[in-house]
Amino acid sequence: VPSVDALWPKVQSFTFKGCGVVLGDDQDYLLEPRLGPLTREFGHRSIAELVDAACTSLPSSPVARAVIDAMTTHESLFFRDLQFWRAFEEIVIPRVLESARGRKLRVWSAACSHGQEAYSLAILLAEKWPAVDTEILGTDVSLPAVERARVGLYTALEVNRGLSASRLVQHFQKEPGGFRLRKELRDRITWSVHNLLGSNSDFSGCDVVMCRNVLIYFSDRDRKTTLARIEASVRPEGFIAVGGTETTPRASIAPGWYTKQSAQRAGSL
Numbered sequence: 001v002p003s004v005d006a007l008w009p010k011v012q013s014f015t016f017k018g019c020g021v022v023l024g025d026d027q028d029y030l031l032e033p034r035l036g037p038l039t040r041e042f043g044h045r046s047i048a049e050l051v052d053a054a055c056t057s058l059p060s061s062p063v064a065r066a067v068i069d070a071m072t073t074h075e076s077l078f079f080r081d082l083q084f085w086r087a088f089e090e091i092v093i094p095r096v097l098e099s100a101r102g103r104k105l106r107v108w109s110a111a112c113s114h115g116q117e118a119y120s121l122a123i124l125l126a127e128k129w130p131a132v133d134t135e136i137l138g139t140d141v142s143l144p145a146v147e148r149a150r151v152g153l154y155t156a157l158e159v160n161r162g163l164s165a166s167r168l169v170q171h172f173q174k175e176p177g178g179f180r181l182r183k184e185l186r187d188r189i190t191w192s193v194h195n196l197l198g199s200n201s202d203f204s205g206c207d208v209v210m211c212r213n214v215l216i217y218f219s220d221r222d223r224k225t226t227l228a229r230i231e232a233s234v235r236p237e238g239f240i241a242v243g244g245t246e247t248t249p250r251a252s253i254a255p256g257w258y259t260k261q262s263a264q265r266a267g268s269l
């Protein structure tokens, strides 16, 4: 059995190749809490054996997917960053609606984790613009995350972070295990597995793309190429959102937001 010293670089390289997430040399304390439970679940005798199985299996195999899922952070919440959502409501949507002139809107929540961001979007649109026809896409590299998002069931703790009592009553129903988004809202979102390191050809022509709190985990190089690909999938008058701490050289119009036009002026396209 290889020592932890040999094992951690293997996990780092597997995760980096699989999804671009850079794990630090000093983060090997994550091995046991993240991969210990999976080792037992997949019937392996050691973490080393589990990692070996993941490295020698297809990226789409359950064990490879489970290791990527376990090594990435899925922290998310409803209406994360209120200033960001206020700007979405007061600036972004009105401007998008003006340029769309009645055609269907297309909004993509990339790296959506367990779906809170896409559902926040659907909630806001249902409340403020119920008549606007909007296609909402939610994607993540993690299949378990996408499956959870699709089910739309959250614990009391999760819904208490970011949702008002009236929103909870209006948009969720109580079910065993927690609170579930009502079917009308769940049906408005199309979920799929998508790796930001790959092609975005299925996601062209978006009015808005949200790609928040994922680029921070990428290398400089992957961050740049990912942003350029995201910008290419946005319409000329469209908007791009990154996380509050993910500064970009593009001029920002509000916390987390910039436009495709400002990206073009900055010469990144």
Ligand SMILES: C[S@@+](CC[C@H](N)C(=O)[O-])C[C@H]1O[C@@H](n2cnc3c(N)ncnc32)[C@H](O)[C@@H]1O
Residues within 6 Å of the ligand: 018, 019, 020, 021, 072, 073, 074, 075, 076, 077, 080, 110, 111, 112, 113, 114, 117, 139, 140, 141, 142, 145, 194, 195, 196, 197, 211, 212, 213, 214, 243
């Ligand atoms: C911290 S969560 C952010 C969730 C949400 N965007 C938010 O801001 O609340 C980061 C998510 O990025 C996903 N992720 C990591 N690498 C990815 C990649 N290469 N392509 C797509 N998603 C990725 C992870 O699976 C995780 O669910």
